[in-house]
Amino acid sequence: MASALDNPLLFLLVLLFPLSAMAQTNGTISLGSSLSTSDNSSWVSPSGYFAFGFKPVADKNLFLLAIWFDKVPEKTIVWSAHRGNLVLYGSKVELTSSGQLVLSNNQGQEIWTAQVTTGSATSAAVLDTGNLVLLNSNSGITWQSFDHSTDTILPSQILDMGTTLSSRETETNYSSGKFELRFQTDGNLVLYTTNLLTNYLYNAYWSSGTAGTNSQMIFNQSGYIYLRQTNGSVHNLTLGNIVSTRDCYHRATLDFDGVFRQYIYPRNWAGESWSIVWSVPSDICTAIAESIGSGACGFNSYCILDYTQRPRCYCPPNYSYLDSSNTFKGCKPDFVPQSCEPGGSGEEPRPQFQMTELPNTNWPMSDSEGYNSKNEDECRGRCLGDCLCALAIFTGVNCYTKKLPLSNGTIGTGTTKALIKVPQGNSTSQFPFQREMCFSFLEQEGI
Template identity: 25%
Template sequence: MSPFLNFIFFTIAIFFSFQFHPISSQQFVIPNANFSGNNPIANLSTAWINSGSEYRSQTSTELSAIRPILFGSTYACGFSCNGNCETYLFSVFILGGDVSFPQVVWSANRNNPVRVSATLELTSKGDLVLRDYDGRLVWSTNTAGMSVAGLNLTELGNLVLFSAENSVVWQSFDHPTDALVPGQILVSGKKLTSSVSRTNWSSDEGGFTVSMTNKGLIASIGSDPPEVYYQNLYEGTKQSKEASYAKFENGSLDLYINPYPTYPDMSIPISQANSPQYIKLGFDGHLRVFKWEGRQWNENGDIIKLIAEPCSYPMICGKYGICSDGQCSCPGTLENFRRINDRQPNLGCSQVVPLTCNNSSSNHSFLDLEDVTYFVFEPDISDIDMNSCKEACLKNCSCKAAIFRYGSHPSNGDCYLPSQIFSLMNNEYTYYNSSVSIKIQIAPNEDKEEKMKVSLGPIVGTLAGIFCASLIIGMIIFVWRRKKKVEEIEEHYLDHVSGMPARFSYQDLEIATNFFVNKLGEGGFGSIFEGSLKDGTRIAVKCLDGIGHMIKKSFVAEVETIGRIHHVNLVRLIGFCAEKSNRLLVYEYMCNGSLDKWIYSRSQETPLEWSFRRKIILDIAKGLAYLHEDCWQKIIHLDIKPQNILLDENYNAKIADFGLSKLIDRNQSGVVTTMRGTPGYLAPEWLSAVITEKVDVYSFGVVVLEILCGRKNFDQSKPEEERHLLSLFKRKAEEGRLLDLVEDMQCNGAEIEEMMQIAALCLQNDCAKRPCMSMVIRVLEGVRDVQTDFDYNNLLISHNLINTIQQVDYQGVTSLLPSVLSGPR
């Protein structure tokens, strides 16, 4: 059958809701399976293109939309997405009442999602291959040349490549992700791996796993070595060299210690269901059962039942957090630990002074916690007293805490020296006594005031009779102490602002950047250097130059603003350093640098295609809409320009540099502030000193024109009548020759003219007439039509007003430095 007829067949099948009766899957292979009939089967040389979301999900979970390619009665397979559906997984999903209520139960590329126009192909050689929109190979079954005859989605939800003899060549059940479906088995050597979060489906190698062993079922967290927090082990005497396995049945999770037994050795009961159901390992370590009820998926139980629920889960309160009756707190005082996020105590705590590994135990001390225990205890040393346990931890550089358990007397107990600390818990459920001594770093003695007093003592004694000298010395001390106090207040303030990112020491960032060797470029107020954290994360470190008032104000504004917000189109602030006179910001690394080098430079070998430019414009709009409309406080960026738009490896655009941003309450219509921003992107209302978020909308309009026209808004190299892009744009619009401004994308003329009309709406003189960014997004996404009867007389300010804004002398204007960044400004 040709691929075209295949397509027609499946289209008809979907529209008429045929009920498929696919093959059954036995425990390990599918012997003598019948592949005839109206099964969801695909032949060789069949390909599917991900043309985007076809069905929007109506579930309350993270799945947003699917595009099925093979349908069964309970399962379907195809492309699925979450969030804003910018990326997709090839997956198998279990259906609820209909296609509007799917849940992903298996995925092929959870760590490497693809985009729209990606292709899935069952090749003529029998290989199932997934390629991204650019042809890059993402995933393959590697079954070419293995006599594959076709692809089948069974009634159990197993995706199978079968041979002409109806035997299994490859099956998805052999490659579990984070879920099990009824009839599926989990063989020893295979495991379920949790996702990073509710919305990030990629596997978390440092997260939770559930696996079957030849002794039973275990759940662990991915430390080094993994730490077990649940186990259901067989206590019999059977020994087998063959693989044991667990099988999900309706009513139980059966554990088979020997292969192919008549009865399971153990069964973990599950409530029976007369509707679709599945088991999923959550990002929080729970192994939950879900079933379809009415019009939604409901939890039908948790397989992992712990003695001290819920506090016995390793990350119930995050790293270093202490759990008590489900409530989370940090150990010690604010001098020792602080919450990662005050609004979310369950995210854990971080040490104020990071622990460093060195050969001297004199730099380490302990924070002692009585009647506190840990979710796991595997003694490293037995028959030892508490002090000896702590001494052993001091001598072991990788040891993070000394956990001590004993019976009647602390002189004789067991000692556990973990290399990582997850959640702790109050010792409320155990019969033994327990204490935890957390290793902490002793901060170096940097009390300069005391040193100054000591050094000044002899001088003051010598000059005791000389009033003038004493007065000078007194003035010096006063000024120095005042300056030191101001710095301490700023640092103390940042420590108590909720939701702050990680705090780094200056030494940490010296090591991460190899002592600031690889300079990426220069931006507002400082230089940027490339670096890598210990876990391999690439970073860009912005070092603010000088310690003046404007620098400090910009630093605090950036940390306080972007440190508490998270959006896919905003550059993520990983952390900061405020130590002595050093002010540094640590961002995620953006390998394609800033937007200006892609739209201004004529030396680019491959200029940005229209699809990329259109996507970048939409990304910028989404980032601004989040700042203006979705944050707890309205945030006005005040410096939107191509140098502050950064591109990642997939050319996703993210807004950066919040040093000039302004936070205003939702009920405020505007705010009075000093003029700030960059000439050429400033809205006319700046001259009135009363601004709203519409100044960002105006700047967005300028950036859109620069992206479309591939030039700066003011270009000294052009003839005088063409130097100002906005004036030239107005003139071309009145002449009906807008496409004269575009050099390399004439074939997309209609779309470009529509985009220019959007820019015109954003550039109106009257800020009240400019659209909000959410309205711009709806127009860009085609949900709403763009205004076509626009009066361009309302568009632009005069040359005199342009020159007035450009010539205003004020502190807030950022310098127009050439951007050569490969990372954030």
């Protein structure tokens, strides 16, 4: 058989063939291999289940260095380097000749490096488990993405105590969000909200209740997630029977909305979405309830679960989203609040206010005053007569006036009624969520 050396044209093609592609002919990524945003290539696992490379995000000129499910149509991302920081066209990642995995921006500046803890790497690989590994000359792992999880864990992954998962900021923004899943050093698995500006940790809104008993959190190769206890017993998080990983891809993700969910996706299916196996907490809207922080949604908004049991955030009448592209950021009043300055001659007349209602809605953490009142008109009057009152909650027995900003807003069943202060003659629909919920129902029914 003729070799490439016998054919000058073939020899030239071999020389020009990308090194990154040649490095993967046997599943191993050799030193000197690189990927660029311009070559549209990736390093893939032996069976092609996972790929590592630059993923375009939101803009053709913005990329995320990530690992994703490569055989799922939506190419679901499970890990990202440099925690969600996007890079521009012209950036590159390289497994250098010294055994370092380095991300450089389009100016050639190193902005992220996989910190090898022991020895130096002589090769790398993307495994069929979704784990990116750097290997030494003895095929020992010197660094792995499984030790630096972002928001997702995969079958065969083990988390030690002290490990934290952080949600994304939004569904399409892979920077760290305000929710954390912590496998604490006391053995308790806990969900928290945090203040992104100060890193202040709010109270937990869910926990496994297993402090003092666990040593590892395991996502086994059969698709079950459990906490292995020090005495050898297990505390299952995945309940009941589950579809085998032979038939379905599995992942567990702390989603941007604060819910930890386990998902499956059939391996031989061309559908568009993952199915939820289980999730905690069951109702994120009511799970977060404390005196500081905004709750599941942003300040001045309220939370409701849609038909898929995912939270949606809505604004009260005459309020609008701070950011229409991110409804979880909260709402602002679309009017000048009632003034507390006394009226006087020569001044512009102050606008008059009225109360509009939202049934079964409450912001339980924003009380300014409480009154014994069985009369709704009296409750309305209490808020109208208080220049600092933004709304009142009437329970049929008591009246509670609320001040801005409003937090932990929820809507449910019962007799509680929110009475919202708005300018006279300028009231929007009292039920702003109904149209969207109606379309959600039609979508569910396939109409």
